[in-house]
Amino acid sequence: MVLETQNLTKQFNGKGGFKEVTLSVEKGQVFGFLGPNGAGKSTFVKTMVGLLHPTSGFAWILGKPIGTVESREKVGFLPENFRYHDWMTGKELLTFHAELYKIKNPGKKIDELLELVKLKGHESKLIKNYSKGMQQRIGIAIALLNDPEIVFLDEPTSALDPVGRIEVREIIKELKSQGKTVFLNSHLLSEVEMVCDEVAVINHGRIIAQGKLEELLKEHTHVEMIVSDYTSELIEKISRLSKEFQFKEGKLSFKVEDREKIPIIAKMVIEADAKLYQLNTQTSSLEDLFINLIGKDEVS
Amino acid sequence: MITIIKYTFKEMLKKRAFLLVSILSLLYLSIYAFGLSKIFERPSNSIYDIIFQSEILSAGLFFANFIVAFLVVLTSVNSISGEIESGTIYSILSKPIKRYELVLGKFIGLSIMIVLYSSIMFLSVVGLNIWFGSKISFGWDNILKGLFFFDLGPIVFLALIIASSSIFSTINTGIIAIMAYGIALVGGVLEQIGTAMQQSQVGAFGLKSGESLINAGIITSLILPTDVIYRKMTAELLTQSSGISFMTQGLFGGMSQPSIYMFIYIFFYMVFLLYYGAKRFSQRDL
Numbered sequence: 001m002v003l004e005t006q007n008l009t010k011q012f013n014g015k016g017g018f019k020e021v022t023l024s025v026e027k028g029q030v031f032g033f034l035g036p037n038g039a040g041k042s043t044f045v046k047t048m049v050g051l052l053h054p055t056s057g058f059a060w061i062l063g064k065p066i067g068t069v070e071s072r073e074k075v076g077f078l079p080e081n082f083r084y085h086d087w088m089t090g091k092e093l094l095t096f097h098a099e100l101y102k103i104k105n106p107g108k109k110i111d112e113l114l115e116l117v118k119l120k121g122h123e124s125k126l127i128k129n130y131s132k133g134m135q136q137r138i139g140i141a142i143a144l145l146n147d148p149e150i151v152f153l154d155e156p157t158s159a160l161d162p163v164g165r166i167e168v169r170e171i172i173k174e175l176k177s178q179g180k181t182v183f184l185n186s187h188l189l190s191e192v193e194m195v196c197d198e199v200a201v202i203n204h205g206r207i208i209a210q211g212k213l214e215e216l217l218k219e220h221t222h223v224e225m226i227v228s229d230y231t232s233e234l235i236e237k238i239s240r241l242s243k244e245f246q247f248k249e250g251k252l253s254f255k256v257e258d259r260e261k262i263p264i265i266a267k268m269v270i271e272a273d274a275k276l277y278q279l280n281t282q283t284s285s286l287e288d289l290f291i292n293l294i295g296k297d298e299v300s
Numbered sequence: 301m302i303t304i305i306k307y308t309f310k311e312m313l314k315k316r317a318f319l320l321v322s323i324l325s326l327l328y329l330s331i332y333a334f335g336l337s338k339i340f341e342r343p344s345n346s347i348y349d350i351i352f353q354s355e356i357l358s359a360g361l362f363f364a365n366f367i368v369a370f371l372v373v374l375t376s377v378n379s380i381s382g383e384i385e386s387g388t389i390y391s392i393l394s395k396p397i398k399r400y401e402l403v404l405g406k407f408i409g410l411s412i413m414i415v416l417y418s419s420i421m422f423l424s425v426v427g428l429n430i431w432f433g434s435k436i437s438f439g440w441d442n443i444l445k446g447l448f449f450f451d452l453g454p455i456v457f458l459a460l461i462i463a464s465s466s467i468f469s470t471i472n473t474g475i476i477a478i479m480a481y482g483i484a485l486v487g488g489v490l491e492q493i494g495t496a497m498q499q500s501q502v503g504a505f506g507l508k509s510g511e512s513l514i515n516a517g518i519i520t521s522l523i524l525p526t527d528v529i530y531r532k533m534t535a536e537l538l539t540q541s542s543g544i545s546f547m548t549q550g551l552f553g554g555m556s557q558p559s560i561y562m563f564i565y566i567f568f569y570m571v572f573l574l575y576y577g578a579k580r581f582s583q584r585d586l
Contacts, residue, residue, distance in 0.1 A: 012585075049394040051586045069396045077394040083387035085307075087314045099303040100395040142391055 001060075002027045002150050002181040003048070008057035010040075010047045011205075017043045018205040020057065025198070027149075030172060030182045032196035032213070034189065034290060040205040041185045042080045045152045048183075049077045062149055076143035080154035080185070082136060086128035090119060090138055093127055094145065101146040113141040116171065132159040140171065150181040157188060169195055193286040201290065203297045213286070220284035220292065221259050225252040230274040238265055255284075304397075304405025305412070308379070312413045317374035325367055325421060332360050333428050340432040350435045357436065358534055360425040361450065365530055368418045368454045373477050375413070376461045378470040379406045380581065385470060389586055400578035407462045407574060414458060415451045422450040426537070436538065446537030452566075453529040457481065459570045460524060463577030467584075480524040488527030491517020521558070525566050528558045 003025040010017040018040035025031045035041050046052045048059065050067050064071035084093055091110065098106035114120045117137040127135065136159040143151050153172075157165040165188075172182050172195045186192050192199060193213065200210040209216060223242070228250050235252075239245040241261050242254035256262060262281060269276045284292070312318055339356060380403065383389040393399060426443060429436070460480060464473040494513025521528040535557045 046390075046586070051390060051393060053583070053585060069398055072394060072396045075394065077391070079387065079390040079394075081387045082391070084391065085311070085388055087311060096303065096307055097391065097395070099306075100392065100397060102396075139391070 001025065002029075003031075003059075003061055003183065005059040006057055008044075008047070008059045009055045010043055010052055011055050016040070016205070017055070018047075018202060021202070021207055023200060023207070023210065025150075025181060025183060027181055028176065028179045029197045030176050030184060030195050032192035032199035033183060033185045033202065034192060034199055034286075035202035036294060037187075039202045041202060042154055044202070045077075045154050045183070045185055046079075049075060049152060074146065074149040076146065076148035076151040078136075078139045078143040078151075078153045078156050080158070082139040084127050084135060084138065084142075086126065089124050089126055090114070090130070091123040093138060094123075094141060097142045098145050103146060106145070109145065109147075110141075113144055116144070117141045118167065133161065133164055136160060137164070140168065144175075148180065150183060151175060152183045152185075154185040155187065156184070157186070157191065165191065189286045189290055199286075201293050203294055208297045209289075209293050216289060217283050217286065218259055220255055220257065220289050221262070222255050222282045222284060222288075223253070223262060223265070224278070224280045224282075225265075225269070225276065226250055226278040227252065227269055228275045228277065230269070231272060234268065234272040234274055237268055241265060301397075301401040301405045301408075304402055305409040308406050308409025309413055312375050312410065315375060317371070318413075321367065321371040321374060321417075324370075325364075325417075328363065328367060329421075329424050329428070332363075332425065333432075336360075336428055336432040340434075353429070353434050354436055354538055357425070357429050357434065357538075360429070361422065361534065361537075362530070364421040364425050365450065365453065368414065368421055369457060369481055369526070371417060372410075372414055372454050372457050372461065373474065373481075376406075376410050376458055377465060377474045377477060379410060379462060380465040381468065381470040381473055382465075384586055393586065399582040403462060403466050403578040403581055404574065407458065410458055410462070411455055414454050418451045418454050419447060422447050438537070442537050442539070446533050449529050449533035449536055453526045453533070456529065456566060456570055457524065457526050459573045463573040466577035466581035481526065483520050484524040484527045487517045487520020487523075488531065490514075490520075491527075492531075521562065522565070525558075525562065525569065528562055529566070532558050532563075 001024045003023065005021050005023045007020045007022055009019050009021070011019065016038075021044065033041050033044065043052060047054050048061065048066055050072055053067065059066040061071045062074055064073075085096070088096060091114075094110045094113065095106060098110065103109065110123075111120075114123055117140050119134060119137055119141070122130070122134065127138070130138065136156065140153070140156060143153065157168050160168060169191065172184065175182055176195075182195075184192065184196060196213050198210075198212050199216065201208050230250070235247055238252060238254070239247070241264070242256050245254040246252070256265075259281075262279075266276065266279060336356070339353075378385070380389075383392070392402065423443075426438065426446070430438065457477070457480075461473060461477050464476045468476065490513045494510040494515075494517060497510030497513065517527075
């Protein structure tokens, strides 16, 4: 595992932060960490990179306990509230961070990264003259300077325009193809849906769902059916197999957690000698899943 | 740590505060040089003239020391707290470096710059006095020892500010720095007055009051020993190898010299402040 936590907790005077988070992220994955504002996402990432001290629990990055210098050797990090020394030029800033990583002769790597984040030609400008989007781009370059095994990107596209967002998505895909692990904190669910293999959803500091994105989405398939000549016994059976069941004048609308239930339900209709006119399925989007999960958590 | 030292030094040179203090220093040295040119116009040969000249020198160094302290506050008060408040610290401390390296790196980087600046100020004031024909005969050993103590004071002050900046916010560090420096300054003056009262034999009452003032000065020196170091500097600069001392009486001079124990205390004071600042900073949530 590239990242592993066991009952990791970080709270501030018994409040906020996150509680008892147990996660594991495999090598080469793009892992999405989702949650509403104040859920504890950034606190979690800051704890991972040693900026915050955990209250309890354990965590390792590449087998090294978090908080140690060794655990940060192959880590890249783009903070959510990125700010860089604005008295430096772009190139000076990258050189400074390369020196902090103790990279010898970083010139070639810096040129490559400037090219990657589309800042070539702007390297001699002072950071204070960079736009917010340019500062976020150089932040991404800084996060990739040491050829990291795992990159923590905390809202990496918050200051970028749509084109910039697509470019960052491409960078993430490229990192994945190189076998790197990306831990992505993002509000942009569509973005997460496009690049992530696995996600965890955090709310009020607790993980409320975790797993492969495909599996999680499969669990929430929406089904619509139109039937006639049905019996009340058949409708009763279908409602027991599904969730959020609604029925009105032959129209059934419900959700199933397992897609395998769909052919079973269709078979039940046929065997009950009812007529099946229409059966539509629609897999939930990550947004549906997210709202559903957060909504349920708020109720409970 | 070398990277932090290097970039701290670079940053200071690029800061507006440095430019401001440099302009202020040039202005000060020009006014001081003008004053000296007028003072040294008339011929001076008597012992009183030499004492007067040592007073002028002490005053020049006193205000130069004050300007250096001003630079120390302006350039270092936000050295660590400012990085936290602006958020630039996140990208630094997520790198494989230890937090104490940042604290020590900032201290060393700023120290180099402050020693350079402080030395220029000291040598300029002493040089101007020699240039205009001061009758005080300075030996190289006087100048070097004086320079050492002139530079030591700001470094001790810097250690306090760095420790405070590692623990508290910029505004609180500013308050601590200015208050501590003010207390040390007032305490130093009280100690000089106390010594004068004892030396002038003003009776038993005067002796007792003088002793109280000296004790008050010693206590303030324990809080921030910058003033006591300044007194040591004037003593080293103005005491001749023959044993004759031109240490002046009054606000800018030094009638009482700190003991060796005070300098042992100063050494541990600096080490403790840096250790404590780095330790508390390492435990902080950022």
